[in-house]
Amino acid sequence: xxxxxxxxxxxxxxxxxxxxxxxxxxxxxxxxxxxxxxxxxxxxxxxxxxxxxxxxxxxxxxxxxxxxxxxxxxxxxxxxxxxxxxxxxxxxxxxxxxxxxxxxxxxxxxxxxxxxxxxxxxxxxxxxxxxxxxxxxxxxxxxxxxxxxxxxxxxxxxxxxxxxxxxxxxxxxxxxxxxxxxxxxxxxxxxxxxxxxxxxxxxxxxxxxxxxxxxxxxxxxxxxxxxxxxxxxx
Amino acid sequence: xxxxxxxxxxxxxxxxxxxxxxxxxxxxxxxxxxxxxxxxxxxxxxxxxxxxxxxxxxxxxxxxxxxxxxxxxxxxxxxxxxxxxxxxxxxxxxxxxxxxxxxxxxxxxxxxxxxxxxxxxxxxxxxxxxxxxxxxxxxxxxxxxxxxxxxxxxxxxxxxxxxxxxxxxxxxxxxxxxxxxxxxxxxxxxxxxxxxxxxxxxxxxxxxxxxxxxxxxxxxxxxxxxxxxxxxxx
DNA sequence: CTGATCATTGTAATAATATTA
DNA sequence: ATAATATTATTACAATGATCA
Numbered sequence: 001x002x003x004x005x006x007x008x009x010x011x012x013x014x015x016x017x018x019x020x021x022x023x024x025x026x027x028x029x030x031x032x033x034x035x036x037x038x039x040x041x042x043x044x045x046x047x048x049x050x051x052x053x054x055x056x057x058x059x060x061x062x063x064x065x066x067x068x069x070x071x072x073x074x075x076x077x078x079x080x081x082x083x084x085x086x087x088x089x090x091x092x093x094x095x096x097x098x099x100x101x102x103x104x105x106x107x108x109x110x111x112x113x114x115x116x117x118x119x120x121x122x123x124x125x126x127x128x129x130x131x132x133x134x135x136x137x138x139x140x141x142x143x144x145x146x147x148x149x150x151x152x153x154x155x156x157x158x159x160x161x162x163x164x165x166x167x168x169x170x171x172x173x174x175x176x177x178x179x180x181x182x183x184x185x186x187x188x189x190x191x192x193x194x195x196x197x198x199x200x201x202x203x204x205x206x207x208x209x210x211x212x213x214x215x216x217x218x219x220x221x222x223x224x225x226x227x228x229x230x231x232x233x234x
Numbered sequence: 235x236x237x238x239x240x241x242x243x244x245x246x247x248x249x250x251x252x253x254x255x256x257x258x259x260x261x262x263x264x265x266x267x268x269x270x271x272x273x274x275x276x277x278x279x280x281x282x283x284x285x286x287x288x289x290x291x292x293x294x295x296x297x298x299x300x301x302x303x304x305x306x307x308x309x310x311x312x313x314x315x316x317x318x319x320x321x322x323x324x325x326x327x328x329x330x331x332x333x334x335x336x337x338x339x340x341x342x343x344x345x346x347x348x349x350x351x352x353x354x355x356x357x358x359x360x361x362x363x364x365x366x367x368x369x370x371x372x373x374x375x376x377x378x379x380x381x382x383x384x385x386x387x388x389x390x391x392x393x394x395x396x397x398x399x400x401x402x403x404x405x406x407x408x409x410x411x412x413x414x415x416x417x418x419x420x421x422x423x424x425x426x427x428x429x430x431x432x433x434x435x436x437x438x439x440x441x442x443x444x445x446x447x448x449x450x451x452x453x454x455x456x457x458x459x460x461x462x463x464x465x466x467x468x
Numbered sequence: 469c470t471g472a473t474c475a476t477t478g479t480a481a482t483a484a485t486a487t488t489a
Numbered sequence: 490a491t492a493a494t495a496t497t498a499t500t501a502c503a504a505t506g507a508t509c510a
Contacts, residue, residue: 069474069508091499110475113502118472121355128362135369138376145379152386159393303476303506322469343469344507351471352504 071111075101079108083115305345309335313345321350 071079078101082093089112098105305313312335316327323346332339 070510071474089500107474109500111473113500114474117502121358124358124362128358128365131362131365131369135365135372138369138372142372142376142379145376145383148383149379149386152383152390156386156389156393159390304478304504305506341506345505347469347471348505348507350469 071101071103075103079111079115083112083119087112087116087119305335305337309337313342313349317346317349321346321353 078097082089082097086093089109094105094108097103097108101108103111312331316323316331320327323343328339328342331337331342335342
């Protein structure tokens with residue numbers, strides 16, 4: 001029952017289509033071979049007419065000195081455009097690509113897998129950049145707010161003092177919970193490189209607005225940009 | 235540390251902040267070509283090599299397909315500790331390790347290369363996580379400040395309007411610390427869930443008080459999350 | 469050496485199929 | 490025959506090893 005109800009949620013929507021670039025590797029000795037992983041399957045057409053292709057049902061058959069890797073630029077183009085449409089690879093397209101590009105289905109699958117992995121890394125990098133920018137923005141906004149709060153408090157205090165008939169004491173006001181004077185140390189973007197944006201950050205305003213006489217309240221040094229010690233590599 | 239110990243019971247799904255990048259819900263008619271699934275390439279894989287005694291993975295010798303991969307935990311330990319001391323690998327240590335671990339010098343070098351490269355990636359991920367946390371924190375702080383500003387302005391306005399007699403009720407002020415409604419529009423690391431929740435309340439304050447010299451503090455929703463696009467990776 | 473790739477190994481998840489109570 | 494359970498095949502992904510430019 002329902003062998004198909006499961007529709008994908010997610011659908012990232014590729015978009016952006018500047019797949020120019022990504023074209024290094026102009027064949028020349030291109031392909032000419034591919035590990036024939038399993039001969040049983042149909043086509044295997046493959047330009048692999050080279051001897052020694054025989055194989056052994058075993059998965060690996062590096063027997064022939066041709067470990068020729070690197071797909072041709074044409075193959076990459078196709079794969080790439082397909083990937084843009086959909087990062088997932090359904091059996092249909094896999095076989096289609098397999099035939100069209102003369103690659104083993106397994107290779108198609110692997111390529112997509114690796115592609116997704118690489119994409120994830122890129123995504124991460126991009127996410128980091130945007131987050132960083134937003135962080136900077138919000139940091140500034142917060143600073144302004146802090147300044148504003150200080151000013152407002154000054155005004156209030158002044159008003160109160162100016163009109164002594166008022167009952168409100170300044171302590172009542174200053175006793176408010178505040179998050180002012182929180183050190184907003186902008187983590188200097190130490191992210192290695194950013195092919196796209198990577199702006200020379202705004203590391204200079206590391207100072208705190210330092211709300212005058214109000215208690216700092218929670219030092220909050222979460223921004224301890226630890227130098228990131230070496231390994232662990234979990 | 236142990237970051238791997240080959241014999242681990244498998245790390246229970248990484249669970250990093252980037253899971254949203256994946257579907258983790260395979261499907262898409264997993265079956266489809268049921269039937270006719272050639273049995274041939276069963277993978278009786280299993281690397282049963284004795285640690286330390288393996289030879290090289292040089293271009294596999296005739297028919298002697300050594301699929302051996304995966305270094306033993308012992309080898310990894312050594313490599314790891316060496317890496318801790320120095321991420322670079324000088325010829326001396328390379329040879330030393332080669333002998334001690336029974337691996338080709340080339341393998342040692344490769345391991346170090348990969349280790350260095352992959353360590354970088356991990357670093358970025360960590361950076362992201364920490365930055366995100368900081369972002370969340372600062373978001374909340376900003377929220378509080380906004381609320382505080384609103385209250386302060388209300389107070390000021392009240393004082394001004396109230397003229398000489400009007401009093402500022404302390405309750406207005408004291409009630410200010412209960413600003414726990416901070417469901418800040420934080421960029422959640424999980425899927426781009428739009429948080430169109432609160433954060434509208436404080437909208438009108440901008441003019442209740444001639445903000446001439448008081449910084450408006452810009453848009454309140456500047457930190458809303460945009461659906462990240464597919465980065466087309468080139 | 470670094471970066472980018474291709475590929476393999478080991479797990480987990482899941483759906484269709486086969487087997488069993 | 491039917492529901493529960495085991496099996497099988499396939500897909501996804503992380504971690505790695507190794508190669509190429």
